Amino acid sequence: MQKFVTLNGAKIAYSDVGQGTPIVCVHGWAMNKDTFTDLAHNLSNEFRVISIDLAGHGASRNTSGPYTIERAADDVYLLCEALDLTNIIALGWSMGMHVWWELISRYGEARLAGLVIEDMSPKIYNTDEWKYGTLNGRTIDGIDDMLDDMLQDWTTFSYRLVPRIFAKGLGGKWAALAESAMRDTLDNTPEIMASYWRSMAAQDYRALLPNIKSPTLIMRGGLSQLYGSGVADYLQQELKNSILMLFAQSGHAPHIEQPEQFTKTLANFAVGVQSVVKKSTQQSVNTKKGDHHVQV
Numbered sequence: 001m002q003k004f005v006t007l008n009g010a011k012i013a014y015s016d017v018g019q020g021t022p023i024v025c026v027h028g029w030a031m032n033k034d035t036f037t038d039l040a041h042n043l044s045n046e047f048r049v050i051s052i053d054l055a056g057h058g059a060s061r062n063t064s065g066p067y068t069i070e071r072a073a074d075d076v077y078l079l080c081e082a083l084d085l086t087n088i089i090a091l092g093w094s095m096g097m098h099v100w101w102e103l104i105s106r107y108g109e110a111r112l113a114g115l116v117i118e119d120m121s122p123k124i125y126n127t128d129e130w131k132y133g134t135l136n137g138r139t140i141d142g143i144d145d146m147l148d149d150m151l152q153d154w155t156t157f158s159y160r161l162v163p164r165i166f167a168k169g170l171g172g173k174w175a176a177l178a179e180s181a182m183r184d185t186l187d188n189t190p191e192i193m194a195s196y197w198r199s200m201a202a203q204d205y206r207a208l209l210p211n212i213k214s215p216t217l218i219m220r221g222g223l224s225q226l227y228g229s230g231v232a233d234y235l236q237q238e239l240k241n242s243i244l245m246l247f248a249q250s251g252h253a254p255h256i257e258q259p260e261q262f263t264k265t266l267a268n269f270a271v272g273v274q275s276v277v278k279k280s281t282q283q284s285v286n287t288k289k290g291d292h293h294v295q296v
Contacts, residue, residue, distance in 0.1 A: 002059060007078040013059035014052045014079060018044030021113075021274050022085045023266070025051040026076060028094030028253075029200065030161075030185045030193050032058025035093070039255055042263045047089075047270060052079055054099070056192035058184075067195035069095075069203055073102035080111055087113040087277050089270045090214075093255065094120050094226075095196065101205040104212060114273040115216040116266060119224050119252045121231045122205035130206075132231040135224070143201050147194045154190040158182065167223035167251035177256055209238035215276070216242040217269045219262070221250035243269075 004011050015033055017040050025036040033051035040049035053060035055075060056067045065071070076099055080088060090112050092100040097120040104112070125140045126133035133139075138146075150157045162182045216239045220232035236244045245265050247254035255262045 004059075005079060005082055007075050007082070010055060010063045010075075011060070012052065012055065012063065012075055012079065014050060015040065016048070016050050016083070017041070018046070018048045020047045021087060021089060021270055022048045022050060022083075023089040023091060023270060024076070024080060024085065025049065025091045026072075026093070026096030026099045027051070027054065027057065028096055029196055030057070030158075030188050031093075031181070032184055034058065034184070035253075035256065038259055039263060039266075042259070043267060046267065050079075050083065050085070052076060056189065056196070061187075061189065061192075065192075065195065067192045068199040069098050069102050069196070070106075070199070072099045072196075073106055076100070077103050077107050077111075086111055087274070089114045089116065089266075089273060091116040091118065091266070092120065093118040094252065095200055096120075098200055098203050098205070101208055102203070105205070105208055109212065109214050112214050113277050114269065115212070115214050116219060116269065117216060117235060118219045118254060119221045119227055121227050122209060122235070123203065125201055132228070132234050134226055135228050140201060143198065147197065150194050150197070151190050154188070154193075155186060157190075158185045161185070164225040165252045166225075166257060167221065167249065168225065177253075181253075181256075206238070209235070210240070212239055213241065215269075215273050217265070218242055218244045219254050219265070220244065220246050221252055221254050221257070222246050222248040223250060224252045226252045 002015055004013055027035050033053045036051040043049050054072045055063040088111055090100045097117050121132055123130055124133050126137055162178055162185055165181055166177050218232050218235050232244055236242050247258045250257040
């Protein structure tokens with residue numbers, strides 16, 4: 001069910017289904033919360049699944065700026081605060097993971113129980129010393145040309161971009177997925193998308209990663225056209241409490257391309273994290289009981 005909440009004076013849309021451990025989903029660039037509709041439905045018997053439309057996207061498209069990763073992180077945190085969410089499983093797809101990393105850098109991990117990274121790099125542009133940005137080897141030097149293309153002809157830009165979201169060679173399945181994603185992409189305002197892209201391009205979360213304590217599930221699309229295997233390997237190396245799962249038949253969007261496997265993997269991870277949280281809570285309670293002293 002779609003709902004609205006006012007955050008810092010802005011009306012932001014979100015969906016909220018199910019009960020139990022909260023899984024908060026943040027969508028990728030130029031997408032919206034509806035990308036998680038099937039996932040939420042499949043998990044709602046066991047979990048509470050909350051998905052947000054970031055400012056300028058989906059049903060939040062008429063929200064005023066700024067349209068930045070920093071503002072998006074503030075909005076997600078304020079939503080979690082407004083709903084009084086704790087022990088959150090934080091799922092970030094693509095740009096959505098930048099939002100979660102920014103949130104952690106600003107507010108810490110107190111409300112989080114686990115992180116789920118879906119096919120994303122902590123730094124999307126390549127340099128001489130960083131080769132795990134986008135697979136096309138793009139550097140920050142080309143960002144102005146890319147933004148010009150985006151602003152001058154959003155439709156043509158979208159038709160070039162969307163096919164790269166999914167794995168090649170999946171025939172009719174790919175066509176159906178691309179058609180749905182294309183509708184969502186074309187519905188965006190290019191100036192807003194350009195603002196988000198410029199903000200995302202400026203981010204570098206590599207220094208943050210070793211300090212993250214939350215258990216982390218890294219989801220990699222084995223056929224991703226956007227990020228190579230080295231990104232996921234790097235993330236697993238830097239995130240000490242992490243596991244890596246390969247979705248061999250997926251591109252950049254495993255939750256759409258291999259939905260059954262994705263749902264099962266996410267649910268198993270969430271249950272495992274939940275059991276650790278319960279055990280930790282019980283140990284804390286027992287410790288406090290043991291600290292009581294009776295004086296006669």
